[in-house]
Amino acid sequence: MxxxxxxxxxxxxxxxxxxxxxxxxxxxxxxxxxxxxxxxxxxxxxxxxxxxxxxxxxxxxxxxxxxxxxxxxxxxxxxxxxxxxxxxxxxxxxxxxxxxxxxxxxxxxxxxxxxxxxxxxxxxxxxxxxPNMMNIPGENLPKVKHYYTEPYPYAKQKVVVIGSSNSAVDAALETYRKGAEVTMLIRHSGISESVKYWVKPDIENRIAEGSINAYFNAEMIRIEEKTVVFKDGNGQVHEIENDFVLAMTGxxxxxxxxxxxxxxxxxxxxxxxxxxxxxxxxxxxxxxxxxxxxxxxxxxxxxxxxxxxxxxxxxxxxxx
The missing domain is CATH 3.50.50.60 (FAD/NAD(P)-binding domain)
Known part of the structure; x- marks a missing residue:
């Protein structure tokens, strides 16, 4: 040899x-x-x-x-x-x-x-x-994706994007612009400072105007077939309708x-x-x-x- x-x-x-x-x-x-x-x-x-x-x-x-x-x-x-x-x-x-x-x-x-x-x-x-797993109930459901490639499958769907880094921000903006109803769940108090500098104002403005929903200091609890359950920064539990989860957790x-x-x-x-x-x-x-x-x-x-x-x-x- x-x-x-x-x-x-x-x-x-x-x-x-x-x-x-x-x-x-x-x-x-x-x-x-x-x-x-x-x-x-x-x-x-x-x-x-x-x-x-x-x-x-x-x-x-x-x-x-x-x-x-x-x-x-x-x-x-x-x-x-x-x-x-x-x-x-x-x-x-x-x-x-x-x-x-x-x-x-x-x-x-x-x-x-x-x-x-x-x-x-x-x-x-x-x-x-x-993928950096969240280790929560429902994470293995087919609707949960840890990799994102393009926005077209999510047109007119209720999409939850988890995370606030470049991959999460790109997924949120692209799916929103192709007709998805987007909610971001972010465990920190704001969008990550490492987000590309020409993209960060875009996502922050979309959140500010209400085009993209965002919950900061959020904690995922579980993922159901048709909903996701999470806790907001005030400790209040929410359950919202959902078709896809893009878990951009690294x-x-x-x-x-x-x-x-x-x-x-x-x-x-x-x-x-x-x-x-x-x-x-x-x-x-x-x-x-x-x-x-x-x-x-x-x-x-x-x-x-x-x-x-x-x-x-x-x-x-x-x-x-």
Whole structure:
């Protein structure tokens, strides 16, 4: 069996960037990706626009040409998948990594299709796979969606949007403009400060004029077939008619996978242990890259500020 220099788990932008850096330094590598190239981006809402400019989303110095100041999902897919084609990235798609174990100096990586040996492993799996569940009765009903793609299925429907971050605000505005009767349930006292600056006034004005109903400091109690039950900031319980619930409550890294790989997790946010200058975890030669480094704090790392992880990791590997 071939022994790789590096096996990369996850074919998102940062995983691709790690592959490009390995390629430039003549290291043998392979990306294992459970879906398509930049799979998380593929599953983003169809009309999503990034907070960052194209310049800050580019990898390996390859220009990202966008027709708008803020690139959208399709432009990002074209860019990152185009790089994978042009640079002939060594990547296996629709193959899931099941287990990473280490014997002496080598890692054995078991996947849904095969087994591999590698001297080093980089985990760059992001956080978009596991919804942050509310753990309330009725959350598993078919009308409850933890992922939002486009507004058209919700025309003329009574929609409850849970959350106040970018995904919740986008879902509320888009479904409202396609004819939905929208109610937002927000557990904080206002719209999140992290909402895109050109969108935040829009949602606040729609709430102020009454086009979108909003309850702040709200607490979900249960979801019924035709209603939702929640408590408002004054402790009053409400039950309102409802057709769909868009639970935009965020997403989490696969902590079980990290633990099973031997990585220590610390604190309430389950922050993975890694060296900030090399990105090496407590397991020698096992590295983290990208959003997964933040644990539950999924707003800590993103493409713009984690592109540097590739050079840090490959530099560490070469130094050994």
């Amino acid at each position: 071939e022994i790789l220099d590096i096996l990369i788990v996850g074919g998102g932008p940062i995983g691709l960037n790690c592959a490009l850096e390995a390629q430039k330094n003549n290291l043998s590598y392979l990306i294992i990706e459970k879906g398509t190239i930049v799979n998380s981006l593929y599953h983003y809402p169809l009309y999503m626009r990034f907070f960052s400019t194209a310049e800050k989303l580019k990898i390996d110095g390859i220009p990202f040409i966008s027709t708008a100041p803020k690139p959208g999902r399709q432009e990002a897919l074209e860019y990152y998948q185009g790089i994978a084609r042009q640079k002939n990235i060594n990547i296996h798609l629709y193959e899931k990594v099941l287990n990473i174990s280490k014997t002496h100096e080598l890692f054995e990586i078991e996947t849904s299709k095969s087994k591999y040996l590698s001297k080093n492993v980089i985990i760059s799996t992001g956080f978009y796979d596991i 997403y989490l890294p696969d902590f079980d996978f990290l633990r099973n790989s031997g990585i220590e997790l610390q604190g309430d946010c389950l922050n993975p242990v890694y060296h900030p200058e090399t990105m090496e975890t407590n397991v020698p030669n096992l590295y983290l890259a990208g959003v997964v480094c933040g644990g539950k704090d999924t707003h800590l790392w993103f493409i713009e500020n984690s592109r540097v992880h590739a050079e840090m990791i490959i530099g560490s590997i070469l130094s050994k």
